[in-house]
Amino acid sequence: MSTVPIHTDHDEISAEEFDLLQQKVLDARNLSYSPYSKFRVGCTLMTESGEYISGANLENAAYGACICAERTALSKALLEGHRKLKLIAISSDSEEPITPCGICRQFIREFGPSVPVYMFGTKGKFQKVYLQDLLPLSFGPENLGIDPEHYK
Amino acid sequence: MSTVPIHTDHDEISAEEFDLLQQKVLDARNLSYSPYSKFRVGCTLMTESGEYISGANLENAAYGACICAERTALSKALLEGHRKLKLIAISSDSEEPITPCGICRQFIREFGPSVPVYMFGTKGKFQKVYLQDLLPLSFGPENLGIDPEHYK
Amino acid sequence: MSTVPIHTDHDEISAEEFDLLQQKVLDARNLSYSPYSKFRVGCTLMTESGEYISGANLENAAYGACICAERTALSKALLEGHRKLKLIAISSDSEEPITPCGICRQFIREFGPSVPVYMFGTKGKFQKVYLQDLLPLSFGPENLGIDPEHYK
Amino acid sequence: MSTVPIHTDHDEISAEEFDLLQQKVLDARNLSYSPYSKFRVGCTLMTESGEYISGANLENAAYGACICAERTALSKALLEGHRKLKLIAISSDSEEPITPCGICRQFIREFGPSVPVYMFGTKGKFQKVYLQDLLPLSFGPENLGIDPEHYK
Ligand SMILES: [Zn+2]
Ligand SMILES: [Zn+2]
Ligand SMILES: [Zn+2]
Ligand SMILES: [Zn+2]
Numbered sequence: 001m002s003t004v005p006i007h008t009d010h011d012e013i014s015a016e017e018f019d020l021l022q023q024k025v026l027d028a029r030n031l032s033y034s035p036y037s038k039f040r041v042g043c044t045l046m047t048e049s050g051e052y053i054s055g056a057n058l059e060n061a062a063y064g065a066c067i068c069a070e071r072t073a074l075s076k077a078l079l080e081g082h083r084k085l086k087l088i089a090i091s092s093d094s095e096e097p098i099t100p101c102g103i104c105r106q107f108i109r110e111f112g113p114s115v116p117v118y119m120f121g122t123k124g125k126f127q128k129v130y131l132q133d134l135l136p137l138s139f140g141p142e143n144l145g146i147d148p149e150h151y152k
Numbered sequence: 153m154s155t156v157p158i159h160t161d162h163d164e165i166s167a168e169e170f171d172l173l174q175q176k177v178l179d180a181r182n183l184s185y186s187p188y189s190k191f192r193v194g195c196t197l198m199t200e201s202g203e204y205i206s207g208a209n210l211e212n213a214a215y216g217a218c219i220c221a222e223r224t225a226l227s228k229a230l231l232e233g234h235r236k237l238k239l240i241a242i243s244s245d246s247e248e249p250i251t252p253c254g255i256c257r258q259f260i261r262e263f264g265p266s267v268p269v270y271m272f273g274t275k276g277k278f279q280k281v282y283l284q285d286l287l288p289l290s291f292g293p294e295n296l297g298i299d300p301e302h303y304k
Numbered sequence: 305m306s307t308v309p310i311h312t313d314h315d316e317i318s319a320e321e322f323d324l325l326q327q328k329v330l331d332a333r334n335l336s337y338s339p340y341s342k343f344r345v346g347c348t349l350m351t352e353s354g355e356y357i358s359g360a361n362l363e364n365a366a367y368g369a370c371i372c373a374e375r376t377a378l379s380k381a382l383l384e385g386h387r388k389l390k391l392i393a394i395s396s397d398s399e400e401p402i403t404p405c406g407i408c409r410q411f412i413r414e415f416g417p418s419v420p421v422y423m424f425g426t427k428g429k430f431q432k433v434y435l436q437d438l439l440p441l442s443f444g445p446e447n448l449g450i451d452p453e454h455y456k
Numbered sequence: 457m458s459t460v461p462i463h464t465d466h467d468e469i470s471a472e473e474f475d476l477l478q479q480k481v482l483d484a485r486n487l488s489y490s491p492y493s494k495f496r497v498g499c500t501l502m503t504e505s506g507e508y509i510s511g512a513n514l515e516n517a518a519y520g521a522c523i524c525a526e527r528t529a530l531s532k533a534l535l536e537g538h539r540k541l542k543l544i545a546i547s548s549d550s551e552e553p554i555t556p557c558g559i560c561r562q563f564i565r566e567f568g569p570s571v572p573v574y575m576f577g578t579k580g581k582f583q584k585v586y587l588q589d590l591l592p593l594s595f596g597p598e599n600l601g602i603d604p605e606h607y608k
Contacts, residue, residue, distance in 0.1 A: 036367065037340070061405070065259045065405070065406070066368045067223065072227040075210055075219060075224040078183070098599055101365070101595045105591075106217045106557050134592065135561075136590065137460055138557075139556065144188065144213055144495060151186075156440040156441055188519065189519060215492065215520070215522040218519040220518070250447055251442065254411075254442070255520050256518075288308040288437065289433065291406075339604060364566050365562075371563075380528075382514055382528075450517070456489070
């Protein structure tokens with residue numbers, strides 16, 4: 001079995017930025033519409049240019065149409081013209097950090113195949129894992145003969 | 153077979169707003185990331201307070217992870233705090249107006265069960281259909297005992 | 305607003321077949337894996353050649369990965385080589401018949417754009433609606449220049 | 457960066473079964489309905505009791521409604537009452553083995569969190585990876601307080 005490297009540094013950003021990010025990603029949970037799971041998830045990503053963009057899970061009576069926090073946040077960033085990510089942070093209402101689901105790993109991978117994912121618990125616990133470690137040997141554009149750089 | 157009422161008026165907005173909307177929703181196609189289908193779709197919705205919010209389809213090598221224009225635009229609006237919609241407009245690269253897919257009808261239905269959908273072709277053709285006519289007898293929160301108003 | 309024709313006949317099949325279908329689609333709920341919604345849905349479709357094929361909703365901790373009863377049943381039929389449907393029946397644990405969600409209407413539409421949908425309540429209530437009335441003005445293969453008959 | 461263990465043994469099954477599996481999973485591609493991607497994928501899984509169950513990707517004009525081979529095959533197995541998997545095999549039209557997308561990893565994880573995934577190229581190349589290595593630190597039922605064993 002592989003051992004995924006779990007990091008605790010936040011080398012991509014300063015201590016000040018880290019504190020601000022943590023506050024923002026916990027606040028992001030308030031954007032959640034989750035009457036079905038009652039499980040709020042928040043996401044805040046930082047673009048290469050240093051902007052913070054937040055999302056949350058948006059659920060639907062047809063469960064298959066639910067969109068997770070990571071995907072709403074990343075969609076918003078893409079629509080605003082950001083295609084380079086510095087990091088993605090997520091939070092929920094649990095003390096333990098949670099990880100992105102497989103759908104989100106796949107969705108993120110198209111735009112940030114090696115982006116660091118910052119995972120925050122409600123009481124300060126923090127872990128960092130790189131996307132390529134969360135979705136190793138990924139299926140991606142190359143498998144379909146597409147170079148995504150031509151389209152970004 | 154039912155006959156869905158297709159309207160050609162734009163009673164929700166002024167002529168000036170209509171022209172601006174048309175321009176914005178055609179521009180929205182430029183936000184599209186669609187290397188797989190090569191079929192760009194744009195969406196611009198207007199909130200009750202009069203703001204224009206645009207989205208486009210964001211595709212993925214795993215086709216099931218693609219998110220349509222209507223859903224990215226609506227997600228963005230929801231994340232920005234708008235939960236009341238005046239209308240949703242869509243466009244593509246075809247002369248004939250296109251309609252939303254079933255996934256999007258379902259996603260929109262949770263927040264705008266009776267919203268008008270404005271559909272624009274590339275050369276000025278315009279049609280309006282109400283969501284309840286695009287997704288009649290819909291499956292929704294009520295089927296699961298949820299009152300979405302409590303959560304918005 | 306359109307008025308969708310809701311039928312109560314079962315002209316596609318005999319009284320005997322109707323009774324068997326009702327029993328099978330209520331039984332199909334037992335195939336459900338729905339620990340999240342606790343809302344069991346069953347689906348039984350009849351192929352043109354008269355076979356009954358059943359499915360149920362299969363849920364996932366990542367709600368977006370849930371697959372509804374209609375889609376699991378139709379997938380199974382397709383994998384078994386059936387590409388012509390006589391009808392699709394659905395059931396749930398509620399007395400009132402429920403309708404398919406928008407995702408399923410879209411998925412069914414690719415293979416059965418005019419298939420009758422039989423909807424059963426738990427205590428004998430029955431309604432029939434045609435797919436083209438549940439998903440009028442649908443987005444389909446033609447919009448992408450594809451003739452699905454070449455691929456079936 | 458983690459190094460995912462890629463295996464080349466097929467210790468779960470005999471040499472005879474391996475040959476049969478390879479033939480079946482290559483044949484499974486013929487079940488594919490993929491007019492959009494024109495990328496056929498086949499999947500054959502073996503249940504604990506030794507049955508072979510095959511699936512393929514079933515696409516839709518609304519790309520988000522596409523269902524991959526792994527999910528159609530696993531759905532079929534679940535509907536037929538199999539909830540314990542021995543292994544999952546996949547194939548495509550490419551010489552190099554392909555890996556499951558993130559959606560499928562997530563869907564499989566609910567029922568086979570540690571199942572071996574056999575990946576076959578068209579010309580005999582073979583690799584094996586365990587699901588927990590393809591979706592490490594997964595989001596699952598436990599995160600929502602659900603014990604899936606109660607529901608299977
Ligand atoms: Zn997710
Ligand atoms: Zn759509
Ligand atoms: Zn459905
Ligand atoms: Zn997949």
